[in-house]
Amino acid sequence: MSLQVSIALLDRANAGEVSNSEFIACVRDSLPYAWKVVSDVAERAHRDGEGFAEDNSAPPSDVEQGQLLRALASSSMRGALEQHFGVTLEFQNCCKVAAFHPDAVNSPLHRQFVSPRAQLLNQSPELVNC
Numbered sequence: 001m002s003l004q005v006s007i008a009l010l011d012r013a014n015a016g017e018v019s020n021s022e023f024i025a026c027v028r029d030s031l032p033y034a035w036k037v038v039s040d041v042a043e044r045a046h047r048d049g050e051g052f053a054e055d056n057s058a059p060p061s062d063v064e065q066g067q068l069l070r071a072l073a074s075s076s077m078r079g080a081l082e083q084h085f086g087v088t089l090e091f092q093n094c095c096k097v098a099a100f101h102p103d104a105v106n107s108p109l110h111r112q113f114v115s116p117r118a119q120l121l122n123q124s125p126e127l128v129n130c
Contacts, residue, residue, distance in 0.1 A: 002070045002077075003030040024084050027077050033064035034071035041099035042085035051104030054113075055097045069097060088112055092122045 005013075005027050012018050028035045033074040037055050044053030059065040071077050072091045082089055090113055100110050112118055 002074065003027065005030075011089070020080060020083065023076075024080050027071065027080060031067040031071050031077075033059065034067040037068060038071065038081050038085065038089065038099070039096055041089075042087045045087050045099040045101050045104070047100055051107070052108065052109050052113075053099050053100030058095050065095065066095065072097065092119055096122060 005026060009018060009022060012022070041053040041055050045051055054064060058069055070079065072089060078089060085099065087101060088105050088110075089102065090098045090110070092098075092113075098113055100107075100113075104110055
């Protein structure tokens with residue numbers, strides 16, 4: 001299961017729409033490792049002059065790796081995280097996460113990060129089961 005959804009939130013979802021803040025809180029509380037990685041790269045992308053930050057560290061365990069995969073593979077979670085943090089998130093393999101400030105999207109650095117060449121160059125034998 002991707003998210004730990006409270007009965008109250010599930011009841012509200014069954015009755016109609018839930019707010020973005022409720023959904024973001026559920027993601028934050030359910031996937032704390034993914035939240036930490038995304039919030040860190042987003043904060044650095046806004047702070048640093050390039051409008052870009054990445055995290056290339058391997059998750060400490062399969063549990064954390066699963067959190068990151070679920071958060072970034074889900075269109076609704078990824079979109080909510082991007083909206084909340086004001087960035088575009090990009091992802092290579094299972095653990096290389098980058099955040100781009102909106103002004104840096106489609107920049108040479110962004111195009112390089114999302115290119116097939118970058119994906120190929122980011123491969124290594126250690127990442128086969130990644």
